[in-house]
Amino acid sequence: MARVVIMGGGVSGHTAATFAKKWLGNKHEVVVTPNSLWNWIPSNIWVDVGEMTKEDVTFALAPVYKKAGIDFRQAKALGIHPEGKEGSDKPYIVIEYTSKEKEGQKEELTYDYLINATGPKLNFAATPGLGDANGLGEHTVSVCTADHAVHANHELQKVFQKAKTTRQKILVGTGHGMCTCQGAAFEYIFNIEHEAKEAGVRDNLDIKWISNESFLGDFGMGGFATSSKVFAESLYIERKLDWVIGAHVNKVEAGKAHYELLDGTMGVEEFDFAMLLPPFAGVGLKAYDKAGADITDTLFAPNGFLKVDANYAAGAYENWKASDCPHTLQNPTYHNIFAVGIAFAPPHPISKPMSSPNGTPITPTPPRTGMPSAIKGEALVR
Amino acid sequence: MAEKHIGHIEPYSAQAGTMIPLGFQKFLRTCIIWQFIRFIAINIRMTILILKSHH
Numbered sequence: 001m002a003r004v005v006i007m008g009g010g011v012s013g014h015t016a017a018t019f020a021k022k023w024l025g026n027k028h029e030v031v032v033t034p035n036s037l038w039n040w041i042p043s044n045i046w047v048d049v050g051e052m053t054k055e056d057v058t059f060a061l062a063p064v065y066k067k068a069g070i071d072f073r074q075a076k077a078l079g080i081h082p083e084g085k086e087g088s089d090k091p092y093i094v095i096e097y098t099s100k101e102k103e104g105q106k107e108e109l110t111y112d113y114l115i116n117a118t119g120p121k122l123n124f125a126a127t128p129g130l131g132d133a134n135g136l137g138e139h140t141v142s143v144c145t146a147d148h149a150v151h152a153n154h155e156l157q158k159v160f161q162k163a164k165t166t167r168q169k170i171l172v173g174t175g176h177g178m179c180t181c182q183g184a185a186f187e188y189i190f191n192i193e194h195e196a197k198e199a200g201v202r203d204n205l206d207i208k209w210i211s212n213e214s215f216l217g218d219f220g221m222g223g224f225a226t227s228s229k230v231f232a233e234s235l236y237i238e239r240k241l242d243w244v245i246g247a248h249v250n251k252v253e254a255g256k257a258h259y260e261l262l263d264g265t266m267g268v269e270e271f272d273f274a275m276l277l278p279p280f281a282g283v284g285l286k287a288y289d290k291a292g293a294d295i296t297d298t299l300f301a302p303n304g305f306l307k308v309d310a311n312y313a314a315g316a317y318e319n320w321k322a323s324d325c326p327h328t329l330q331n332p333t334y335h336n337i338f339a340v341g342i343a344f345a346p347p348h349p350i351s352k353p354m355s356s357p358n359g360t361p362i363t364p365t366p367p368r369t370g371m372p373s374a375i376k377g378e379a380l381v382r
Numbered sequence: 383m384a385e386k387h388i389g390h391i392e393p394y395s396a397q398a399g400t401m402i403p404l405g406f407q408k409f410l411r412t413c414i415i416w417q418f419i420r421f422i423a424i425n426i427r428m429t430i431l432i433l434k435s436h437h
Contacts, residue, residue, distance in 0.1 A: 233400040237388060238408060243396060375432075 002112035007077045009033030009061050012341025013117030015377030021068050034076040034098040039146045047149035049191045054146045074099035082334040083290040116306045116339040120280035129252030130175045139252050140274040159273040163201035168272040173210035175276030177248025177362040182219050193239045209243040212362050220364035222351045248362045264357040305345035340380050341373040
């Protein structure tokens with residue numbers, strides 16, 4: 001029976017793994033993921049305002065996979081060798097263990113089918129001051145992981161405490177001109193507004209939205225049902241949330257977010273508390289051919305996401321069609337490699353691409369969210 | 383003129399061209415019964431969309 005290796009045990013990867021086990025009855029299924037816990041990321045939005053705990057949104061993977069008979073390796077994938085190596089045509093990946101018992105150990109894992117479900121690299125380093133290669137910086141908070149969300153709630157409660165005596169400013173949105181996930185920030189700003197009312201400090205808070213959308217309600221999809229702009233603006237104004245849109249945050253420092261607007265003007269927003277989403281990139285997997293030459297460009301797009309059966313040559317916005325999107329999520333060069341969830345490279349954005357007169361791209365990238373990620377995992381196995 | 387629950391809106395600002403929810407609209411937004419009806423309706427629409435996409 002074929003060996004299926006799934007890189008990533010998140011929303012997509014875990015869904016693919018469990019359905020593959022159920023439908024294919026595969027005895028040779030391996031899940032490789034660096035985290036020991038599964039996280040329902042969409043619910044981190046409740047953790048970061050204290051409505052849920054980290055334990056409510058995570059569970060340990062090892063016992064689940066043991067019960068299901070799935071080989072679980074707590075490790076990160078470093079590289080893909082789709083053509084094998086000298087002396088063997090069998091494709092394999094190189095993994096490095098992250099578990100305490102085997103930390104740092106490397107191993108080669110052969111596969112017949114490979115599913116890339118590695119999710120996003122949270123590219124905090126893309127905006128100076130937002131973070132670096134190690135992750136989140138010290139000036140802002142994040143809602144992207146359960147641990148980030150716990151930290152965000154601690155900081156938010158401190159601000160609520162200060163707001164009892166001193167007016168505070170909260171800034172929420174996207175931390176780069178090419179971010180996705182505006183929906184997560186949208187949920188967060190309204191959660192904060194609600195919690196502030198509950199805490200009795202709403203009147204002493206200025207809460208402001210900043211994003212790369214060209215209009216409120218874009219959400220990376222160019223709006224929807226033609227009413228999302230009207231709907232979103234109406235909600236924001238009802239809850240007295242101010243907004244700056246068409247913004248590329250280009251630098252963050254203590255208490256300040258610098259940005260450039262679509263019209264080329266520059267601005268700065270001061271804050272006491274800020275949640276600014278990072279842009280996404282691929283996790284940085286490399287690929288090598290049989291001779292060991294780097295073929296990363298063959299498998300991956302420049303943003304680090306895996307190429308699949310999408311139309312990457314659609315060209316200008318006017319030519320974009322829904323049929324540009326992938327159907328089988330299969331890599332066009334190595335047909336036994338697939339990508340699901342956030343790990344695949346979309347053909348192009350959905351929102352109309354825009355740039356400032358300075359040439360700075362300020363466009364939401366295609367939205368990525370939990371439910372479709374899980375559905376893709378299931379659909380891929382089907 | 384801005385509704386009392388909104389407060390002052392600066393002319394020519396980004397907020398100046400927005401649709402301001404009035405009393406009944408605001409009520410509907412937090413009315414459990416209406417929101418439950420909308421929740422069911424949205425889920426039906428999503429289900430139809432997903433079923434249509436299955437080949």
